[in-house]
Amino acid sequence: MKRQLILWISALGFSTLFYQQDLGLNMFLFAMIAVATVFFSRREAFARSDMRIATIVYLLTSLFVFTNHSALAIFMSFITYIVFAGTISGAKNAIYIQGINGLYQSFLGALHYYMSPKKERQIVTPQKKRDYGFILLCVLLVVGLPIIFASLYSHINPIFEKWVSAIDLSFISIPWLLMTLMGYILISNVTAPAALQMLTEADSALRQDMQEISISEAQEPILRKEQLLGSLVIGVLNALILFFLVVDIWYVTNNPFLHASELSKAVHEGVGALIASIVIAITLIVILFRGSLNFYKNNHRLRLLTYLWIFLNIVLVLVTAFKNYLYITDFGLTYKRIGVIIYLTLCITGLSTTYLKVAYRKNIYYLIRFNARIVFIVIVLMSSFSWNREITRYNLSQVARPDLTYIEFMSGNHMDLLYAFAKAYPEKFTASSLENIERKHTHYVEKLENETWQSTTLQGIKHRTK
Secondary structure, eight states, X not given: OHHHHXXXXXXXXXXXXXXXXXXXXXXXXXXXXXHHHHHHHOGGGGGSHHHHHHHHHHHHHHHHHHHTOOXXXXXXXXXXXXXXXXXXXXXXXXXXHHHHHHHHXXXXXXXXXXXXXXXXXXXXXXXXXXXXXXXXXXXXXXHHHHHHHHHHHHHHOHHHHHHHHHSOOTTOOHHHHHHHHHHHHHHHHHHSOOOOHHHHHHHHHOOSBOOOOOOOTTTHHHHHHHHHHHHHHHHHHHHHHHHHHHHHHHHHHHOOOOSHHHHHIIIIIHHHHHHHHHHHHHHHHHHHTSSGGGGOTTOHHHHHHXXXXXXXXXXXXXXXHHHHHHHHHHHOOOHHHHHHHHHHHHHHHHHHHHHHHHHTTBOHHHHHHHHHHHHHHHHHHXXXXXXXHHXXXXXXXXXXXXXXXXXXXXXXXXXXXXXXXXXXXXXXXXXXXXXXXXXXXXXXXXXXXXXXXXXXXXXXXXXXXX
């Protein structure tokens, strides 16, 4: 009964926060409700470090919805909720397995629990047998009969009719009841023990370290040839990338990049080719160090050449990052240029984990699992910023000739910054642009002023307290 009371209180909280409301503070408040409900229902799960980390990340991304109110923050709040739900029953799984388990838990958790064998249910949460039919009958009679008799009595006495009419139950509606029911199902699912057991156990059983292999005399000649071939290939590629780096660094330091088209080609087209070359590089290294060659005693030369190649690829990424930096300082921030920063960060991560794979004899599953978690962390960090505001603030204050049309047609919560700039420098805009900015700013201000306590945002609070 205690569990049901907690579930229904949480469900009422859910409908209060989200019924006919925009997203804002309610996302963070619901995250706190969800965490508290899971804590009281499944306290043992919080003894694990991965569960505590998933909880903190979920609360942070939900807080970002309040502080930034960006589409990315809202999206990541849903994603981290799924990961949070998947971490409850799946201990220390890969991030994508936690995501799959989270989806299963969120939609079918309670159904899984009630359809599981009785013994399994009793081990998890021993419960006394209750007569739910009798409980439902009591609720119907205790609530329904007074409503019927109150309606009849209101026809007998006009004063009583006036009192009954004064009771405002307009907040109770079919959509509100459905929202409450949805909240109950959501909370019930996330608190019920559920996981795709076969998938979870298979993921947990996968090794990330290579099992040491004994090399026989018959394998020695084959491994010697593989080591020689690998050394020749990696050696040639090292010479090639070194030559390319010298040419590219000379080109960057001696070419002023006067035109945006030159920088665009150097950055955007270069990034595509760079990512392709790094994927091929990592694939080649994985193929070379796939098995017995990791434990071949005479593979030192190949290892050193591989480490050098990884290092030179990282230098190549940094040179491309410098070109992107020049592009940003001269022509401003855009989502594409921010995307380039993310791609290059992930490239360095992939190369670094490839080094760890070779140095510590890890397998390909280690690469997939580790890099998937890094991608997740990077996107979470990106959701902590309101990029519309950052792009607008940087371009208007740091760039000599900002692309005002790009900023004008960005959708989001940056209109107060652009409006203030347009008021200060109207000569930089056409009449139609000024009119468009005025209209968008008015709509933006109206939206902030009409925020309810559930959907309020940090920007709205700042605006209303000016």
